[in-house]
Amino acid sequence: MTADQIKRMTERVARVRMEMERACRTAGRARGDVLLCAASKTQDTETVRVAAALDIDLFGENRVQELCEKYASGAYGAKPLHFIGHLQTNKVRQVVGCADMIESIGSRRLLECVAAEAQKQGLRQDVLIEINIGAEASKSGIAPEELPALLECAHAFPSLQVRGLMAIPPAAAPGASRPFFAQLRTLFEQARAAQDGNVCMEYLSMGMSADFADAILEGANLVRVGTALFGARNSPAQPSGQ
Numbered sequence: 001m002t003a004d005q006i007k008r009m010t011e012r013v014a015r016v017r018m019e020m021e022r023a024c025r026t027a028g029r030a031r032g033d034v035l036l037c038a039a040s041k042t043q044d045t046e047t048v049r050v051a052a053a054l055d056i057d058l059f060g061e062n063r064v065q066e067l068c069e070k071y072a073s074g075a076y077g078a079k080p081l082h083f084i085g086h087l088q089t090n091k092v093r094q095v096v097g098c099a100d101m102i103e104s105i106g107s108r109r110l111l112e113c114v115a116a117e118a119q120k121q122g123l124r125q126d127v128l129i130e131i132n133i134g135a136e137a138s139k140s141g142i143a144p145e146e147l148p149a150l151l152e153c154a155h156a157f158p159s160l161q162v163r164g165l166m167a168i169p170p171a172a173a174p175g176a177s178r179p180f181f182a183q184l185r186t187l188f189e190q191a192r193a194a195q196d197g198n199v200c201m202e203y204l205s206m207g208m209s210a211d212f213a214d215a216i217l218e219g220a221n222l223v224r225v226g227t228a229l230f231g232a233r234n235s236p237a238q239p240s241g242q
């Protein structure tokens with residue numbers, strides 16, 4: 001990266017932080033209450049390495065191969081790494097143990113598969129449950145009404161720690177995500193009231209470049225931001241795409 005590119009990225013990070021702080025103030029929440037996840041899909045190793053030295057809390061990757069390559073190169077530095085994309089069961093082995101958290105557990109089958117792999121590797125894997133909050137056929141995630149049963153199922157797996165919920169609302173006009181965020185918040189509070197054992201509802205991961213301020217106003221404490229930090233991506237990549 002050129003000095004100018006680094007300067008621009010540094011400015012974008014500062015701008016996102018300012019907007020996050022403003023939203024926290026409006027919501028009457030503490031500044032440090034919300035974690036900034038840099039969604040680094042399609043960003044090369046060097047860009048990630050530079051970003052790791054900036055004011056972001058953690059990285060999020062969508063594709064297993066990209067995650068493995070950047071992880072092996074040490075680009076993430078000391079920053080935690082979350083997997084946030086669609087995870088095929090045949091790639092679970094590569095992600096468990098690498099990712100500090102898998103945010104995109106969107107089916108019972110995937111939950112069981114991650115639990116089995118974590119047990120095999122002798123570790124405890126942190127996960128979030130992905131909710132298909134807009135009931136979209138194109139998106140992964142469980143339906144909101146399926147959550148209690150899935151959390152019940154998670155109790156059988158001591159190799160898992162369920163730490164919250166994640167969702168990607170339907171792409172729509174500015175402001176249109178807010179009702180979805182509010183719905184997810186309600187679901188999160190309900191699950192928290194019933195939490196037990198290895199289910200502990202700490203993280204509510206919602207909000208991307210276009211709507212992270214709205215998400216914070218509705219209670220997000222983990223926002224996943226790509227474009228607003230790195231600029232437009234070269235190759236088109238769907239959120240949660242593979």
Ligand SMILES: *Cc1c(COP(=O)(O)O)cnc(C)c1O
Pocket residue numbers: 039041062084085168207208209210224225226227228238239240241
């Ligand atoms: C790409 C991606 C983001 C960030 O999207 P931007 O609009 O670039 O901020 C967030 N979450 C997931 C799951 C993604 O795939």
